[in-house]
Amino acid sequence: MAIDLTKADRTLVNEIIELGGEDILKCFQCGTCVADCPAATAEMPLRIKKLIHMIHLGLRDELLEEDSVWMCVTCTACEERCPRGVKPFEVCLAIRRWQAKEDPTYIPPALGEIFKTGHTQNVANVPELRKSLGLEEVPPTVAKFPELLKKFQEMLKCSKIVQEYGFMFGVG
């Protein structure tokens, strides 16, 4: 499909910068970030260099379609080796935040899980196993202290994401 640059959106770069992709304008498209990226070996590969170029060109609709960015294994090899200090991994996270803002179906369900229990895994669910190893049945995290979990939730209720999408968190 031909790309129509007349539709390019100049504000996109700034939105990504605002969301944590601070150094995106330094990229000179060398491709080092793709060379050793595990997720670049996928059949529909993650090519963070290409995504950065899309942002430079302001290709909003195309960027919103790019769910490849959710394949990032967070290894930060790109960030270590980028010769321009673009922090491509941070750009990955910034693109995800941007997508989650534009289309809430991108918001990972794990956010709700952490809000409810404090964890991505139910650490209070294995008392027998833990006891058999000689450990406390419930580990000393928020899972063990309901009054702290409540405070944790009060804190998160101050965030934009919980305020905007309360239903995902079982709030209001």
Added chain:
Amino acid sequence: MPVFKYGFFLGCNIPAIRPDVEQAIRKTMPKLGVELVDVKGSACCPAFGTYPSADEYAALAINAWNISIAEEIGVDIMVECGSCYSSLKLGRDCLLRDEEKRKKVNEMLKVAGKKFEGKSDVRHIIDVLYNDVGTEKISRSINIKLDGIKVIAHSPCHMLRPSNVLGFDNPERPYMLRELIEALGAEVPRYSREFQCCGGAGGFKRRAHIEAVEYTKKKLDAIKEETDADLIVVSCITCLLHFDEIQKELTEKGKGNYSIPVFDYNQLLALCMGFDPKEVAAISIIPRDEIIERIIKS
């Protein structure tokens, strides 16, 4: 007498899926003069695929929540999980650098009666073992030496990079885990894909499963073809779970026999110190009984 004191940050996967790793750490560190206290009320770090992928301020607030508990106790945080280490350390760095973000996050924390000041640092357990304790003390602390046992050392990406913020080892040629294993008397063979990522974190495995398995297979094949390793040692719960799960999957799919036992470093250390394997190395997918038997008898 303990010389060092840390807040032991558990995260999610260790206490829920591999609590034997938690026990191995709780048993071994005090023997090396590292006292561990609980980070009471800690939560998910948060993992990169969760809040950091949707709301930066919420993510930083959770980082700050966790670190503020250690600050109240007056200790630095020690963590095994690579992702937890990276999330907490990068979050802390961001909050220290950016006054505006720190102010906003502290407004959120205030609602919960907490405050982030940046007094407590975050340290990976390999950093603590290598730089605080040292290999000599570790060698002196064990009753069982791993003579004739060959161990693959796999350092997690998250303890290496980005090195300017969180690094303590050589980011391209890590050697600390290798030397810590050698301190137990084992041999650590080199192989071509020694520094390849395990491929287990993030959404790669879920979204491009076939390619992700293939990526890990390359590393496992290099281990199998170029070494006669008895076991793999990691120091990250994600790497541990991934190597275990993928070997089972590859074998079940008829791709060959993949059955190299996988341990967290402190589990191996605990065995060498003589702790009960039923407490410190009880859970695995690839059976470890045979190699544990061999270690205990050596």
